[in-house]
Amino acid sequence: MKNILITGGCGYLGSHCAVKLIEKGYKVIIVDNLSNSDSSIIDKITKITKSKVIFYKGDIRDNKLVDKIFFQNKVDSIFHFSGLKSISESIKYPIKYYSSNVEGTINLLRAMESHNVNKIIFSSSATVYGNNYKLPWHEELCPLLPNNPYADTKLTIEKILQALSKSKILFKIGILRYFNPAGCHSSGLIGDNLENKNNLFPSILRVIMKRDKYLNIYGNNYDTKDGSGIRDYIHVNDLIEGHLKAFNYINNHDGYHLWNLGMGKGLSVYEIINVFEEKIGKKINTKIKPKREGDIAQFWSSTIKAKRELLWEPEKNIKDMVEDSVYYLQKSYNYKIFN
Ligand code: UD1
Secondary structure: OOEEEEEOOOOHHHHHHHHHHHHOOOEEEEEEOOOOOOOHHHHHHHHHHOOOOEEEEOOOOOHHHHHHHHHHOOEEEEEEOOOOOOHHHHHHOHHHHHHHHHHHHHHHHHHHHHOOOOEEEEEEEHHHEOOOOOOOEOOOOOOEOOOOHHHHHHHHHHHHHHHHHOOOOOOEEEEEEEOEEEOOOOOOOOOOOOOOOOOHHHHHHHHHOOOOOOEEEEOOOOOOOOOOOEEOEEEHHHHHHHHHHHHHHHHHOOEEEEEEEOOOOOEEHHHHHHHHHHHHOOOOOEEEEOOOOOOOOEOOEOOHHHHHHHOOOOOOOHHHHHHHHHHHHHHHHOOOOOO
16 A cells, blocks of 8 residues: 655645545545645545545645655655645735745655655646637647746746656656636535635635625626636546546656646636526626736636546536535535525
């Protein structure tokens, strides 16, 4: 049974990945500074998998802690999820973002080198692509032109990993460029943090829960079919399945490899709202707000490379993402669907 260290394992994606890896027979070690999550997630992972997880609360910029984790556990591979992820916040506080994301990763890689761990799967983002390039965004055709500090931290990390893959140590690196993960685990026990007011799905859930009165619609005059922003939403289960396939691939291929993980089609904010309204049988109140800084009108993924190399294809659709999200509210927040 191999030991996998998951950074950011209490977060939305990290926790789903932990469950999946445990179910596949891996032993999971989590390190998380709980900046956008809380430690109750560990109990939930244990409840779903009926297995123990080793948990370290702390920051991967802490050298001593990271070395301790490697010393105390025979770490085989890393799934690196930790990092900050708000574009607008990164524009306001760039140093915070470079420190958390880039410095944190460098520290992790330093520890990997000194402890002879050479396999890493890294959570990158479609945000690294050039915004004006024609759709769909393809890994090998689309230029890389990040337009905000958050995006730049992701691309910087990709470049560091690429440099490492050419160094004298044999690395096995898988970069996954996510589009917009949504939905949650079928248990309804883990999902996106509802304190996250940035992303669309948790923001809609906050309105359904009556934590917020309105859903802000950031821009209704984009050059899109209904004026709202269009994104490529992908079910978190499919996304995590992509990680397993990427991990399998790097186990059999040395060096540096990268893939988009998206559905390959775009949906507008209004289309998502409609699916939620149908599911809950109620209107979702909205308010039009100005476009967010750094936001763009529309993008979706080319899925050709992941299909070809990983034999990976998403199985769930937008209805599944919405249904699972509402089930999460029912199970984890005691939401009653028809009240
Ligand atoms: C972006 C980044 C992603 C990053 C994420 C974190 C890209 C390619 N993606 O996602 O890497 O991890 O931010 O914040 O740049 N919206 C509303 N009301 C809301 C929330 C969102 O109208 O309350 C709209 C947005 O304007 C956008 C869509 O919903 O059109 C999706 O927004 P969001 O969930 O924040 O994701 P991205 O901005 O695509």
